[in-house]
Amino acid sequence: MKFDIYDFSVLTSSIHELLRSVMGETSVMITEMVIVGIVFLTLFSVLGLVLIYIERKVCAFFQQRLGPMRVGFWGTAQTVADAIKLLLKEPLMTKSADKFLFNLAPFIIIISSFMAIAAVPFALGLQALDLNIGVFYVTAISSIGVAGILIAGWASNNKYSLIGAIRSGAQIVSYELSVGLSILTIVVLTGSLQFSEIIESQRDGWWIFRGHIPAFIAFVIFLIAGTAETNRGPFDLAEAESELTAGFHTEYSGMKFAFFFLAEFVNMFIISAIGATMFLGGWMPLHFGELTSFNEIMDFIPPLFWFLGKTFFIIFIMMWFKWTFPRLRIDQLLTLEWKYLLPINLINILIMAFIVLMGWHF
Amino acid sequence: MKAIINYIKEVVGGIKTLINGMKVTGYYISHPKEIITQQYPENKDTLKMMDRFRGEVIMPHDENNEHACTGCEACEIACPNGTIEIISDRILNEETGKKKKTIVKFVYHLQMCTMCNLCIPACPTDAIKMGQNFEHAVFDRSKLTKVLNKPESKLRAGVED
Numbered sequence: 001m002k003f004d005i006y007d008f009s010v011l012t013s014s015i016h017e018l019l020r021s022v023m024g025e026t027s028v029m030i031t032e033m034v035i036v037g038i039v040f041l042t043l044f045s046v047l048g049l050v051l052i053y054i055e056r057k058v059c060a061f062f063q064q065r066l067g068p069m070r071v072g073f074w075g076t077a078q079t080v081a082d083a084i085k086l087l088l089k090e091p092l093m094t095k096s097a098d099k100f101l102f103n104l105a106p107f108i109i110i111i112s113s114f115m116a117i118a119a120v121p122f123a124l125g126l127q128a129l130d131l132n133i134g135v136f137y138v139t140a141i142s143s144i145g146v147a148g149i150l151i152a153g154w155a156s157n158n159k160y161s162l163i164g165a166i167r168s169g170a171q172i173v174s175y176e177l178s179v180g181l182s183i184l185t186i187v188v189l190t191g192s193l194q195f196s197e198i199i200e201s202q203r204d205g206w207w208i209f210r211g212h213i214p215a216f217i218a219f220v221i222f223l224i225a226g227t228a229e230t231n232r233g234p235f236d237l238a239e240a241e242s243e244l245t246a247g248f249h250t251e252y253s254g255m256k257f258a259f260f261f262l263a264e265f266v267n268m269f270i271i272s273a274i275g276a277t278m279f280l281g282g283w284m285p286l287h288f289g290e291l292t293s294f295n296e297i298m299d300f301i302p303p304l305f306w307f308l309g310k311t312f313f314i315i316f317i318m319m320w321f322k323w324t325f326p327r328l329r330i331d332q333l334l335t336l337e338w339k340y341l342l343p344i345n346l347i348n349i350l351i352m353a354f355i356v357l358m359g360w361h362f
Numbered sequence: 363m364k365a366i367i368n369y370i371k372e373v374v375g376g377i378k379t380l381i382n383g384m385k386v387t388g389y390y391i392s393h394p395k396e397i398i399t400q401q402y403p404e405n406k407d408t409l410k411m412m413d414r415f416r417g418e419v420i421m422p423h424d425e426n427n428e429h430a431c432t433g434c435e436a437c438e439i440a441c442p443n444g445t446i447e448i449i450s451d452r453i454l455n456e457e458t459g460k461k462k463k464t465i466v467k468f469v470y471h472l473q474m475c476t477m478c479n480l481c482i483p484a485c486p487t488d489a490i491k492m493g494q495n496f497e498h499a500v501f502d503r504s505k506l507t508k509v510l511n512k513p514e515s516k517l518r519a520g521v522e523d
Contacts, residue, residue: 066399324387
């Protein structure tokens with residue numbers, strides 16, 4: 001395959017060999033962990049800045065506005081200025097808040113997204129943690145974030161915060177099912193829970209094309225449930241600024257608020273990355289079975305660009321959802337999940353299993 | 363069986379309406395020419411306000427420095443928060459030899475005006491109307507108290523007939 005020239009494992013193994021030549025086994029492991037941690041921290045802040053800028057611009061263009069235009073060229077430095085402002089803000093705390101839990105909550109949320117992003121395959125050989133149960137790991141870890149939201153709502157000692165947090169709990173418990181089942185539909189096809197194997201199995205074509213209609217239905221359900229999982233509009237009941245001021249993070253300010261804000265955007269990136277990996281082939285270039293010349297042209301585009309392109313495509317669709325649809329009521333939200341998405345999903349996974357059993361997929 | 367058909371109909375109908383909504387926003391994002399934002403200080407030269415925009419009360423004067431205000435105080439009565447203050451005097455009219463009410467100062471307190479437009483329809487002679495200027499920021503509050511009739515201006519002949 002042509003895209004092997006872009007293999008990142010050459011770079012990583014050379015770094016590993018370099019470290020091995022100067023220090024012992026244990027210290028090499030620790031150094032590598034620190035390096036990976038710093039890389040992800042940098043990625044977090046850059047992703048936050050870029051995604052918030054994209055969000056504001058996309059939102060503006062959906063609403064026939066221009067968005068931020070003053071700071072830097074076309075407002076590109078706006079998010080940097082906002083980040084500096086948030087860093088300099090005073091961290092306020094309500095008098096009757098539970099101080100320990102209040103301070104703990106933002107870290108739980110940010111840690112859960114930090115752990116989840118470790119398993120995301122960015123490009124060929126560029127993945128921190130290739131577990132053999134990667135899909136299961138990500139779905140399990142990403143639902144820890146709701147604990148942070150619940151703690152934040154409870155510790156704030158504010159009725160609005162608590163309502164927001166409880167709503168978020170009900171929402172995540174419901175929509176976790178749909179995310180899991182729609183991912184399982186693809187796992188039925190691949191027969192593996194490991195991300196690298198899932199991507200490898202899409203070498204001849206992405207599952208959304210090869211898996212007939214059930215794969216497409218699963219993709220749509222994944223988009224809906226994934227939007228709900230990240231607490232983004234039209235499912236942003238946990239925040240619901242018109243009813244609950246700011247929901248679970250009403251009482252937070254400064255850097256702690258920035259953590260919640262950052263976690264929302266990074267979670268959106270992670271969900272989109274998982275969706276891109278499961279349905280659109282991750283970093284695998286666009287291949288169509290027999291068209292070798294077409295496939296070779298596609299291979300010249302580096303896998304990292306393929307991955308980012310697909311991820312940002314899904315992020316764009318999620319933003320399209322957010323800035324088009326009005327927010328759901330809590331009963332409508334639960335009706336959508338338990339009466340529509342879940343039954344459709346169960347029938348869909350049954351059809352998919354039958355297709356795989358008969359060997360009808362490409 | 364009927365329930366299942368209705369269920370499927372509901373799902374399909376729901377998806378249709380959602381796609382309709384996304385079409386509208388999709389049209390907006392794919393047509394950047396439709397953006398209505400105006401970047402204000404840069405476009406100062408070409409800026410044209412909307413016809414119905416209400417920026418301030420003005421009193422149009424014609425080329426002979428004549429206005430149409432008879433000093434009837436209908437606008438002053440119509441104003442809900444005392445923005446308009448008409449100072450008038452009885453001045454002798456030389457043609458008829460009678461004393462007649464004429465405005466000395468049409469005082470307009472811009473700082474109190476809410477641009478409610480109640481004075482404009484109240485005026486029987488259409489002497490005042492809403493202007494389009496919106497750049498009212500000043501450093502001294504007294505500059506917001508304006509005298510609308512220009513110095514040496516007169517009542518236009520034939521307005522009162």
